[in-house]
Amino acid sequence: MANTSSPVQSQYLHEMGIDQWELIHPERLTGYQADLTVLPEGCKLLLVSDEKPEGKLAEMFERVLKSIKLDLSQALYIPSDQFTSVESNRVDWVWFAGCSPSIELDAKILQSPLLSDIDGNNQHRRDLWQQICAYD
Template sequence: MASISSSIQSQYLHEMGIDQWELIHPERLTGYKVDLEVLPEGCKLLLVSDEKPEGKLAEMFERVVKSIKLDLSQALYIPSNQFASIESDTADWVWFAGCSSPIKLDAKVLQSPLLSEIDGNNQHRRDLWQQICAYD
């Protein structure tokens, strides 16, 4: 079953009435070694959020990326439940939008509401901008 994609495998398990669980913090299990996924080379900003930047939100995300003097190709989005499986030490910036950092990071950390809550809200945009400027 190793060659079957995980979504098809999940569907088979569901059809058989087998519950499937995903550990949020596998590192807390004694003796368990987590194989972390490495960020792509050139990734300088990691957006961790349960809201994927699409459409108008993607445009706003790109403006923020450019304000940090990065190119969109240097940014990567991941859902918050996948953060524990990523080797995040290589990113210069980690932006938690609508969630918080579960660990202390060496990167420049941004903390904000969801992108949809920032868009059109001057106070949230100002707060985010102040965090960015604090690292200059």
């Protein structure tokens, strides 16, 4: 567990003899419901993957975005274990790279291997392109 209160709050609690802690795994508590993270207004595509697009992979990711008429400012990356804590009903596209959708969504869904597996693999790129074209 980790202490997460502000310095002023910590001081008050310390003076009263009260320790404040944050649970590492609050989802393990019965009845726990996490607050959903609201996506930025302009977010049109959510990339859900355990591999963050950086360097060469970010360039490939940007090319895919351009193919669906989006740019990097309209896309957001989140690790797959955080997907259920995001309010995803506002995005047009959700791209699951290297993981599977865990809930039913109203958005256009792309499902592929990890970005590193797509890069340089013509069959994976073709499969992704066919998914994109299916929504046109």
